[in-house]
Amino acid sequence: MLFNTLQFAVFLAIVFSLYIILRNKFRAQNLMLLVASYIFYGAWDWRFLSLLFISTVIDYFCAIKISDAPNERTRKIFIFLTVGSNLVILGFFKYFGFFVSSMTALLNHFGLNVSAPVLNIVLPVGISFYTFQSMSYTLDVYNKKLEPTRSLPDFALYVSYFPQLVAGPIERATHLLPQVLKPRIMTREGFYEGSYLIFWGLFEKVFIADNLAKIADPIFSASAPYAGINVLIGVYAFAFQILCDFDGYSNIARGLGKIMGFDIMVNFNLPYFSTNPGEFWKRWHISLSTWLKDYLYIPLGGNRHGSFMTYRNLAITMLLGGLWHGAQWTFVIWGAYHGILLIVYRLIKPLLKYLPQYGEKGGFVIKCVNMFIFFHLVCLGWLMFRAQSFGQFKDMLMSLFVNFKFVSENPLGLEIYWLCFFIALLVLIQVWQYIKNDLMVLYRSNAVIKTVVYVIMMLALTLYGVTNGQEFIYFRF
Amino acid sequence: MDRNSFISGFKTLPWCCISAVVIFLGINFALSGAKPFWRFCYLYSDPYIDDSIRLGAKFALIDKNSKKDKIFIIGASQAREDFDVDEINREIEPYNMEVFNLGISAGQPIDMVMLKDKFLSYKPKAFIYVTYLGDFYTKFKYTKMKYYFNPAILPYFAKNMGYRVFVENFPHFVDSFLSMPSVIYKYREPLKRIIDTRIKYFLKKETRAAPLQFKYDRSLSKLYFMREILLYRQTQKSYFDEAPATGFNMLMFDKFIGEMIGSGQDMTVLKAPTHPLFKLTYNPVHNAPFEGFLKEEHSKYGYDYLDFDAMKIFNQEDFIDFVHLNVDGRAKLTRIVKKVLETKRS
Numbered sequence: 001m002l003f004n005t006l007q008f009a010v011f012l013a014i015v016f017s018l019y020i021i022l023r024n025k026f027r028a029q030n031l032m033l034l035v036a037s038y039i040f041y042g043a044w045d046w047r048f049l050s051l052l053f054i055s056t057v058i059d060y061f062c063a064i065k066i067s068d069a070p071n072e073r074t075r076k077i078f079i080f081l082t083v084g085s086n087l088v089i090l091g092f093f094k095y096f097g098f099f100v101s102s103m104t105a106l107l108n109h110f111g112l113n114v115s116a117p118v119l120n121i122v123l124p125v126g127i128s129f130y131t132f133q134s135m136s137y138t139l140d141v142y143n144k145k146l147e148p149t150r151s152l153p154d155f156a157l158y159v160s161y162f163p164q165l166v167a168g169p170i171e172r173a174t175h176l177l178p179q180v181l182k183p184r185i186m187t188r189e190g191f192y193e194g195s196y197l198i199f200w201g202l203f204e205k206v207f208i209a210d211n212l213a214k215i216a217d218p219i220f221s222a223s224a225p226y227a228g229i230n231v232l233i234g235v236y237a238f239a240f241q242i243l244c245d246f247d248g249y250s251n252i253a254r255g256l257g258k259i260m261g262f263d264i265m266v267n268f269n270l271p272y273f274s275t276n277p278g279e280f281w282k283r284w285h286i287s288l289s290t291w292l293k294d295y296l297y298i299p300l301g302g303n304r305h306g307s308f309m310t311y312r313n314l315a316i317t318m319l320l321g322g323l324w325h326g327a328q329w330t331f332v333i334w335g336a337y338h339g340i341l342l343i344v345y346r347l348i349k350p351l352l353k354y355l356p357q358y359g360e361k362g363g364f365v366i367k368c369v370n371m372f373i374f375f376h377l378v379c380l381g382w383l384m385f386r387a388q389s390f391g392q393f394k395d396m397l398m399s400l401f402v403n404f405k406f407v408s409e410n411p412l413g414l415e416i417y418w419l420c421f422f423i424a425l426l427v428l429i430q431v432w433q434y435i436k437n438d439l440m441v442l443y444r445s446n447a448v449i450k451t452v453v454y455v456i457m458m459l460a461l462t463l464y465g466v467t468n469g470q471e472f473i474y475f476r477f
Numbered sequence: 478m479d480r481n482s483f484i485s486g487f488k489t490l491p492w493c494c495i496s497a498v499v500i501f502l503g504i505n506f507a508l509s510g511a512k513p514f515w516r517f518c519y520l521y522s523d524p525y526i527d528d529s530i531r532l533g534a535k536f537a538l539i540d541k542n543s544k545k546d547k548i549f550i551i552g553a554s555q556a557r558e559d560f561d562v563d564e565i566n567r568e569i570e571p572y573n574m575e576v577f578n579l580g581i582s583a584g585q586p587i588d589m590v591m592l593k594d595k596f597l598s599y600k601p602k603a604f605i606y607v608t609y610l611g612d613f614y615t616k617f618k619y620t621k622m623k624y625y626f627n628p629a630i631l632p633y634f635a636k637n638m639g640y641r642v643f644v645e646n647f648p649h650f651v652d653s654f655l656s657m658p659s660v661i662y663k664y665r666e667p668l669k670r671i672i673d674t675r676i677k678y679f680l681k682k683e684t685r686a687a688p689l690q691f692k693y694d695r696s697l698s699k700l701y702f703m704r705e706i707l708l709y710r711q712t713q714k715s716y717f718d719e720a721p722a723t724g725f726n727m728l729m730f731d732k733f734i735g736e737m738i739g740s741g742q743d744m745t746v747l748k749a750p751t752h753p754l755f756k757l758t759y760n761p762v763h764n765a766p767f768e769g770f771l772k773e774e775h776s777k778y779g780y781d782y783l784d785f786d787a788m789k790i791f792n793q794e795d796f797i798d799f800v801h802l803n804v805d806g807r808a809k810l811t812r813i814v815k816k817v818l819e820t821k822r823s
Contacts, residue, residue, distance in 0.1 A: 006648050194489055244583070352517030414676055448495050462662045463669065 001045040003252045004206050004467075012256070015162075018262055022288045026183040030157050033260075035161040041126075048124035051089060052160060058085050059134045060155045062142040063148035075142060078155050081139040093124055098327030126166030127322055133293055136161045136241075137173035139295055146174055154180050163256040167249045169267040169287035176262070184261025196443045197255030203246030203457050204426070210466035211422045212241035215415045220386055221232075224395040228404035231396045233415050237380045238386045240423050243271065246285070266439065272378070273434045275370035277341040280378065288324070310346070315339040325385075330393060334384040335358065341377060422464075425456065502658055502735040505539040509660040516663070519670045527626035528557065528582045530667035532658075535579060539599055545575040547599055548818065550588060552607035559607065561811045565792045567813050574602070583621065584613050586730035587722065591627040595635025595732060603743035603821070608730070609800060610717055610767050614759070619649040624654035624665055629733065633732075654765060679757040691740060697798050705799065706757045715759035727770055731777075738778050745817065746775070750785035750810065751793065755799040758793035783817070785810075 001008050022028045042049050062082035069075040089341045107114045124469015137158070140146040149155050158177045164170075205308040219234030220227075250267035257264040267287050274280035281289040298315040315336070357363070383400075387393035399405070435440050442453060497535035519534035539547070547784050557580030565576045579596075581588065596604070634642055643650055672785050677683040710716050737744055748771060756764065775782040782794070785791060791814070795806030802810060 006651055188489060195491075195494075414673065414680070414682065417676065419681075447496075450493040451496045451500065454493060455504075456498045458497060458501045459661065462501075462659060463665050 001040050003249065004202060007043075016259070020186075020300075022294045023186065025378060029184075030154055030180060033162070034153055034157045034160065037157065037160040037165060040162040041160065041165055044125045045122070048127075050262075051093070051124055051127065052130060053156075055086060055089060055131060055134050056156045056159045058082055058135075059138050059159070060149075060152050063138045063155075064150065066138065067143050067148045077140060083135060084339055086131050086135050090127060093122075093127055095327045097322075102329075118300075129168045130159055130165060131172055132170045132288075132324075136170070136295065137177070140173050146177070148440070149177060149181060151181075161262075163253040163262075164250075164264055167246070167253075168285075169250055169253065169265050169304045170291050171265060171287065175265060179262050182212075186259070186261045190258045190261060193440070193443065194255040194258030194260075197258060199255075199457070200442075201248040201251030201253075201255060203461060204244035204251065206248075206424050206465040206467070207460050208426055208455075209241045209245035209248060211464055212237045212244070212419070214466075216241055216386070220388060220392070224392070226396050226399040231383075231399050233419060235383050235386070237415075237419050239272070239375075239379050239382050240419075240426065242382065242385075243268070244426065261396055270430055270434050271373050273430070275367060275374055277338060277345050277374075277377075277394070280374065281338075281342070288321065292321050292324075293468065297318060307346075311343045314342045314346075318342065329390055330387050331385050333390070333393075334381055337384060340379075354357050374426045424461070425453075429453075505659045505661055506627045510537070517598070518668070518671055522667055523569045523670070523674075524557075526799065527670065528554075529618075529621065529666045530671075532581050532624070533664060535577060536595065536599075537609045541576060541599055541609055543563065543575065543779045545573050546602035548574055548576045548603045549596060549599075549601045550576060550578045550580060550607065550814075551584075551596070552580050552749070553578060553584045553609070553612055554582045555609060555800060555802075556584075556605075556607040557582065558605040559749060560808050560814060561807055564808075564811050565815050565818070569818050569822075572819065574818065574822065580607065581612075581625070582768075583615065584620050584625075585617055585722070585732055586726045587617060588625045588731045590633070591622075591625045591630050592628075593736065594627060597740065601742070603745065603748060604737060605745045605817075606734075607747045607749050608771070609749040610759075611800065612616060612730075613723050613726045613767060613770075614720060614763050616716045617726070619646045622649055623653040623656040626652075626656065633725070633729065637728060638722065670769040682778050694782035701798070702752070702754055706734075706754060713760075717763070719763065729773060729811065730770075734774060734778050734780065738780065743821065744778070745783070746771070747814075748782075748784040748799070749784060750791040750795070750800040750802060750806065752796040758799060781817070783813075 001011060015033070018032050018036075019029055022032060034391075038049055038052075041052060059082050062078045065073050065078040066082075067080065103305055106112050137146070137155070141148050143272050149158075155177070158171075158173060158180050161171075161176070161180075216234050218238040220231050220238070222230075247268040254264045265287055267285060269283040269286065271284035272282055273282055297313055300313040300316060301309050302313060318333070318335045318339030319332060322331045322333070322338070325331040325334070369440070387396060429442055433439055438444065442450060486743040517536070518530050522531050522534070550560055550562070557578060560576075560578060562578040563575050569576070586608075615644035661668065674683070678685050734744060734746070754817060771784075772784070790809065791802070791806055795802055797803040797806075797807060
């Protein structure tokens with residue numbers, strides 16, 4: 001069930017009505033939300049509900065066992081059990097085919113003729129998101145940051161809460177679980193803010209992302225040779241498509257939560273305004289980057305054991321971060337690329353203070369130049385991410401840097417104009433958000449501006465909104 | 478107390494959102510009555526795929542206050558394609574009449590019932606309803622329903638097709654309701670094409686072709702006819718077959734004719750000419766009930782009825798495909814309709 005479908009609108013109307021009817025009984029609200037969340041997830045494939053349930057039950061009981069454990073050994077046994085079982089489920093459904101085919105290819109490369117067993121494993125939607133969310137709970141209990149809950153339905157709701165179940169944000173138990181365990185307050189302001197976030201999220205998804213997909217998809221599905229100008233447009237289109245697709249989903253999730261009195265974390269904070277890789281990862285998919293930092297980078301040692309170990313830890317974290325996105329070498333390379341960017345930035349950072357200072361105005365210009373350069377480094381990463389194979393990535397890279405052509409055999413139609421048209425309002429609003437340092441700047445702006453922008457958005461959605469329920473990109477991760 | 482809380486609640490209403498919705502609806506309302514907008518749409522639309530917006534434009538551009546007697550040619554694509562309205566209008570000018578071609582691709586009697594109030598709001602003098610087997614023996618196109626939607630049709634859907642039809646076609650019914658207050662939403666697909674085309678011309682990415690009046694200007698090869706007949710013989714599957722809405726369409730045809738004649742309209746029904754080999758492309762068992770139905774309706778209401786298949790005026794060379802006339806055929810039929818109108822006036 002996708003947020004941008006009529007089916008979901010009907011589902012939501014029923015859920016909200018029941019939620020309001022049960023407003024004085026939060027336990028009953030929780031139960032209703034749990035049932036609704038399972039229906040929401042089961043709408044994709046009811047068989048995968050068992051995986052969600054198994055993951056929930058294991059983590060629930062293991063967390064209690066960890067908390068009640070008489071000694072460190074028992075605690076360790078249960079944390080290994082819970083983390084291990086989650087990773088086994090995730091590994092089997094997401095990475096089994098990838099590892100088998102990669103291993104087979106490697107063995108064949110060395111002359112050992114091995115044929116891979118054929119297993120058609122269907123990837124359960126959102127498995128990476130809820131597995132990480134559920135794991136964060138037991139890890140926090142293990143690290144004594146959180147007391148385990150003794151109510152299975154409440155915990156199950158924390159894992160499966162439908163607004164953020166299939167594509168995040170990956171909420172921490174320390175943030176979301178306490179909200180599940182106490183009555184929520186639904187306010188008029190929460191309803192308005194939530195509705196605004198849903199509207200803006202839908203605009204990002206249905207107007208921007210889905211229309212940019214129509215520009216990017218044909219370029220990436222074409223075969224070589226590529227014209228540099230086409231690749232450039234394709235990459236720019238994809239850069240904004242993936243931002244609006246994912247940010248749109250996160251905003252809708254936050255909006256739905258807000259209406260019900262839940263506070264769901266901000267997942268994107270103007271990432272294309274970053275001037276360096278460290279800042280980018282503080283702004284892009286914040287829930288995943290902080291998860292990786294807290295549960296992988298820091299446990300590996302973080303930056304506490306010297307430069308070499310810091311670089312190693314960064315590389316491991318980013319490689320696994322890349323692999324989290326999907327069982328494909330292009331994702332691994334994308335992760336490695338961002339790891340390299342982070343390492344290189346750490347290496348050159350001490351030298352940057354020796355650069356001449358240009359005062360306030362000059363500093364602003366330098367900042368804009370940095371943003372421009374770093375945006376293009378991010379776009380290079382998106383080329384790896386979006387390419388259908390390593391071969392395609394290599395060919396496209398060559399067309400950009402070695403043999404750039406402004407004219408292609410497949411001449412451009414209006415793609416460049418449409419690209420500008422679809423991102424124009426987003427860019428204007430994001431610049432405004434950045435200057436005011438407020439993601440809700442439009443919502444809080446004066447009545448005339450707000451009304452005019454709303455009318456423009458309505459007209460744009462009415463005319464160009466893609467209404468056939470395009471899937472969100474991050475569902476496949 | 479109550480009063481104060483009411484005032485405070487009133488102040489905290491989302492006024493920007495409400496104003497935006499009002500302005501948005503206002504823009505839609507203004508566009509729906511703006512003749513330049515409709516002229517623009519008609520000029521840059523393609524008769525091949527945009528006939529929904531072209532019908533909207535034709536309606537918008539009809540002069541409601543004209544003193545001439547309005548005659549509407551209605552029905553499916555045959556109504557749109559088989560007549561040269563400009564030619565008819567030139568000839569019948571002395572009779573103070575004006576003919577409007579309001580044919581729509583795949584339009585069925587259900588669509589005609591939905592459009593009935595719209596037709597009558599222009600106070601026409603007479604109707605020429607062009608019908609053929611496909612009006613009854615093809616699937617109803619729910620995807621196009623929003624262009625002609627009138628909620629008054631819903632009880633008839635429920636009665637004749639059962640409530641399941643609303644569940645099975647829920648998005649189309651919702652789409653139809655959403656389209657009612659917004660001309661932009663209703664015609665979003667053709668509008669997008671029109672804007673795209675206009676920009677291409679403006680940027681000189683494409684050269685503008687001469688505006689088309691008819692979809693079918695090219696002749697199909699003889700192979701096309703043979704292939705279609707062979708295909709039916711081999712597969713026994715045809716585009717023309719008993720459909721879930723066949724009976725419903727017959728009822729709606731009866732309702733439409735009955736109500737039109739009841740409201741004093743001069744009605745002429747034409748059974749559209751079809752290619753002599755057309756009957757080889759579908760199951761012949763449908764012929765008898767269809768022809769029987771038309772005869773029954775004719776004797777029930779006593780309207781003028783012309784069966785061109787029975788008259789055998791048209792031969793193979795007059796057709797572009799099985800169910801549409803080419804330029805020669807169009808000229809023949811136009812002459813006949815002209816005479817019919819002259820006879821009526823005299």
